[in-house]
Each structure stands twice: as C-alpha cells, then as structure tokens.
Amino acid sequence: MVTLATVTAPPPDPTTSKAQQTRAAIVAAATKLFRTGGYDATTMRAVAKEAGVSVGNAYYYFGSKEHLVLAFYDEIFAAHLAGCERVLATETGFVERLSAVLEIWIDVAESSHEFAGKFFKHAAEPTSPLSVFSPESAPTRDGAIALMRRVVAGSDLKVAPALREELPLLLWLVQMGMVLFWVYDASPGRTRTRQLVRQAVPILDKLLRATRIPGVRGIADDVVALVKSLVPPTA
Amino acid sequence: MVTLATVTAPPPDPTTSKAQQTRAAIVAAATKLFRTGGYDATTMRAVAKEAGVSVGNAYYYFGSKEHLVLAFYDEIFAAHLAGCERVLATETGFVERLSAVLEIWIDVAESSHEFAGKFFKHAAEPTSPLSVFSPESAPTRDGAIALMRRVVAGSDLKVAPALREELPLLLWLVQMGMVLFWVYDASPGRTRTRQLVRQAVPILDKLLRATRIPGVRGIADDVVALVKSLVPPTA
C-alpha cells in the first residue's frame, strides 16, 4: 500500500516539493518527540501539532504510528554507516573490523535505547511493517547487509568461497542477535552488550577459521545449506 | 450463581475461593475468545462480558490485557510437557529426543500460530510482563528449562560435564530461537520450522560431539563461558 516513492525523483526538482516538505516535517516532529519523550508518550496528536499539520494528514503520509519509526531506523543506519567509514578504510583484521562495526552501532543507537524496546516489539511482530524482514524495511536491511559485505571484503579472513558468499547475510543475522541482546541490556552504557561483542566476535572468528579442519568443514557446509534453504529469497 | 459459601470455613479451603473462581472465569473467557477471534479482535469488554464480570473487575485481577496471555503460555507449556512424556520415557538418542520435543511444541502451538505473532511482540518487549525473561513468566520458563534438562539427562549424549551442566539453558535458548523462526513461518503446517528442526538438530549434535576434538573444545569452553557470563543469575 505505502509505496515509498521517494527514491526516484519524478519531477525535475525533487528537493522540496510540497509533499516532501510536509512529509519531512512530520518525520522531523516525530523524531524530535520520540527522542525527548519516548514512543508511548508521543501521541499522534502531538506529532501533528509539532509538524503543523492535522492528525489525518499525518495518516495520509504514514499508515500508522509504527511507520514513523522507520524514519528512525534510517537515521540510525545512516549514522552507523557514516561512523564505520574510517575503520572500513583502514583496518584489515576481520575481528577488528567486525567488532568495530558492531560497537559503532551500539554507540550510534545508545541515545535510542530507552525506547528501543518499544520499537523492537514491533520489529518482532511478523505482520508489522517494522519487522526486520518486512518489505518496507528492505532498503535499510539491504544496506545493512551490504555493510557486512564490505566488512568481509576488506578483511584478511580466509574461508571457502561458498561460505564467504553467504557470510554477509550470516553476519547481519549475528548483528540482529546482538540487537536482540542489546534491547534487553539494562547495563549502563550497554557494557554487557559490548562485552558480548568482544567475547563473541573472536569465537566467531575461530569458528570460521576452523572450517578448514576436515571434521568441521562438513558442519559448516550444513549450516550454510540450512541458512540458504531457510532465508526467504527476497533478501 | 451458586452461593453455599456458608457451610465451612473459608480459610482452610483456598482452592476455590470466590476470588479464585472469578479469576478462573476471566482466564477461561479470555482463552476462549483468544482462540476463536485472536488477540486484537478480543476486547477487554468482551472478555468481561463473557466472564460475567465488569471491565474494571478484570483489571482488578489482571494488570493488563497482556497479563491474560500468560495463561496461554501456561496452557501451551502444560500441553507440551504432557505430550513429551512418552518420548522422554522411551527414546534415548539425543537427536531423537530433542527433535521430538521441539516438534511436539510445534504441534501443540499450531492452533495458536495465527495470533502468536501478536503475542510474541510483547514477548520481545523487555518491559512487558510477557517478556520471556520477565519475573512473571519465570515459572513457565523454569519449567521449560527443566524439560530440556530431562532431554539431556535421559540421552546418550556424551559431552564434558561443564558443558552438560549448561546444556539445558543452551537448549532452551535454541528453542526460543526456533520459536522466533516459527513466529515468522507462514508455511502451511509450519513445514519450514519442522524442516529447520530436522536439519539443525543433527548439526547441533555434531557440534556438541565435536567438542571432543582438541581444537574445538577450546571454542566450546569459550561459548560456555560467554553464556554463563551473560545470562542473568536469575535463571
């Protein structure tokens, strides 16, 4: 239903069409209010008022309150991507690259943690447009997987080509697992999640390199086959 | 409305006090309506009406609509446990025991799948009483972990004692992972989730038995240490 026609510019001057402006105003208002007051405390009436539009108008552009959160995802991802550039350009160690990328995500998302639980409850609902597998979130998801592809591509990691091909997707799933843990992490500064990354990434590295051991390689192939057979062809 | 409360002392027999009856009536009504109409379509007004109480009274016993779902968890777990008894008593192969237990869960939960997505969105929200880590759901959770302990205890699996000790918790986490997949599984009869179980359990078995390989044992120890350090001491 919602088409997100924002990508390709229909008219010659797409920068500030009226609709784009209204849309942007609503997103800006929602983002601001979400950040200051959290998800539940931010009413659609407040968003509309802040944006200077009517409630119904907000629903004209966004199918539901949840859709407004997608803007948040994009914002976080954009900041994450920007924050990773330096490390991706300089570092070559796989453990260092992956750890850095994951920890930068934690940094970027920290300010959203308080109400992230409210967001991610929608991300876990299959029917929600906020689901991490939903078509609506496909652009952000694809971007995140592409980021993982860069993590692998620029690293010194040596694995079988077949596994290497699937690795970005696997690493994105790993990241989703980390996010799940992060949502539950009440420790100050998310130290527990950081601890998880620092401990788990070297283990993952060991596991990946262990795929060269004959007895382990078969298991790795099984895992790859399993994931390939289960992840929807959409991704 | 049968009264007969006059006969004997109320305190000595707490099994069916008036309050317990009311509580049970509300749970029964909610369960019935959830099953027939789903979560969202079941209003608190409908539940109250079905139970023959007022809306406010339902809230006197249950803090929110979500709390009513806990009764559902208990129901599913009880059915799961009962369904597993035969296999646990007869089968000794680890792969067979674990696969059977997981598949029986899929059978038991099948009738709830349609609205399970709506339930589990709360299960993924840390602040919700429905969270799989919440104190409110502790009894059911502990029961589920105990079930996994029986799966391990009665099996032919040979692993290091340290790992064996942590295995029930690990297997429960595996089950939670399966449930997460299951929630997203739209295939008829949940064939994809069953496929996942049939493929993943042998892999898990291989991995566990591979912990005897010197180069792998260290990784296994790392994983155990990681989980032990991260799972809250409550569990």
Next chain:
DNA sequence: TCCTTGAGTTGAACATGTTCAACATTCGCG
C-alpha cells in the same frame, strides 16, 4: 447490634491510535 476495615466490584470517564466523509489545493490539458 453497630461500626470499622478491607477486599471485591462497578461502570462511566479518559487517552489515544485510527478512520472517514467532506473540503481545499494543485495539476494537466485544451
């Protein structure tokens, strides 16, 4: 017997996400 106390119960009121019929504006085109 009468009062006190506290658990149990009520339904109207409230807050808020969402819808919708109506109105306004802009656009495309002759």
Next chain:
DNA sequence: CGCGAATGTTGAACATGTTCAACTCAAGGA
C-alpha cells in the same frame, strides 16, 4: 483561462485499553 481529476488536508467521530472514585458486602471486634 477553465475545469475536471488527482492529490492533499481537515477535524470530528469511533474503538478500545486503562483508570478511578464510589459502592457493596462480609467478617470481626467492642
């Protein structure tokens, strides 16, 4: 320009989870 269609906009109305001040009632003591 004129005008019909598409797009944009409005706010009142609706549905439903939740709250709360008031009420009922049974038990127990003085």
